[in-house]
């Protein structure tokens with residue numbers, strides 16, 4: 001099937017490449033000429049596992065890039081809208097890009113089309129898209145608007161797309177639903193997974209995935225409710241971690257005991273310096289605003305956001321507790337991305353913490369395996385960028401672990417120890433076992449677990 005994807009950001013680019021890998025003919029439309037030129041020339045603008053392989057496989061064959069939306073619409077049966085929905089000052093989602101795309105699509109309608117929301121949008125957006133298209137002279141029987149929210153995580157987006165827990169299709173009639181069913185058929189009938197060149201199956205995936213058909217409004221709510229629930233899980237475990245710190249309990253033991261209840265489940269219960277990224281912070285505010293608009297005060301979400309911010313303040317207090325005064329202190333920082341496996345620094349708690357520490361007069365040497373270039377756009381020369389974790393630790397008063405990159409969990413501890421001025425590690429992601437750190441002569445601070453001091457110092 002010929003499909004158009006509008007917007008070549010994280011969602012659009014991954015969806016476009018994955019649709020091509022499912023066997024569809026894809027036109028990826030963007031109005032950013034530089035981006036289009038880079039994609040056509042074979043560049044991969046984001047750090048995403050398997051994306052370079054898929055782009056390489058399909059570029060110029062079944063994956064084309066264009067700035068002509070109406071021409072793409074004329075050739076396509078389905079048009080996926082994956083443009084940005086940034087937050088306004090009031091925390092609502094700014095839907096002006098979605099509106100302008102909808103207006104533009106109207107001019108290309110030349111037969112039945114399904115217009116699909118893939119961006120995260122508030123409930124009622126599909127109604128608005130329909131209204132805007134009708135106002136712009138799209139005949140009412142020539143299109144339907146569907147909602148097909150994406151549940152992919154940055155860093156594992158391609159795998160999440162190909163091995164989803166579920167595919168949600170919000171469609172208000174059978175014709176529209178069956179077109180989307182056809183697009184996802186290689187996943188739902190399992191044929192994609194038989195292929196030798198299929199993206200490898202992750203451990204937890206059960207195949208084939210179910211396709212859940214709902215109303216468009218329900219699908220829009222499913223996306224916001226899912227992200228809000230996941231953020232709530234993180235804030236919940238972080239709140240419990242704070243209590244663990246007060247009473248001397250261990251959050252990992254508590255998490256294990258809680259997460260093995262199959263009604264709760266173990267995932268998304270990692271204590272941390274808080275969630276960040278381009279989705280949770282924005283989506284929680286947007287969901288809060290939508291609820292208010294509909295007459296419901298969703299105060300639980302306020303508390304989820306408050307705990308998340310508090311988590312950073314608590315971490316700053318840990319740094320002060322470890323080092324006393326901060327002015328003039330040299331800190332090594334591991335991780336600037338908002339989570340491991342991505343180069344994205346948007347709403348990164350690591351970036352916010354580094355900014356706070358700079359304000360307190362610290363000097364920083366930071367290392368991130370992928371996010372350095374993006375962080376340089378924020379920090380310029382106000383911090384030093386190290387070439388590896390050991391260089392970041394060099395002569396530092398303490399080492400801070402701020403992002404859960406897997407490579408940070410297997411560092412050469414003796415080498416690290418010899419580089420640091422004082423063997424102090426303050427770990428915002430709980431990547432190490434406190435006993436091991438004590439045995440290797442570190443003072444080790446983490447989240448929701450007792451502080452451990454070097455074994456020989458304690459003795």
Ligand code: UGA
Nearest residue numbers: 150151152153154268269270272274275276277279338339
């Ligand atoms: C999130 C959702 O997980 C996706 O399902 C959704 O599709 C996506 O938003 C979106 O709306 O587009 P993402 O923002 O890429 O995906 O990242 P997550 O893996 O969810 O992590 C979000 C933040 O929570 C990160 O800062 C991470 O470090 C933090 N986190 C995650 C924790 O602090 N603890 C955990 O247990 C899990």
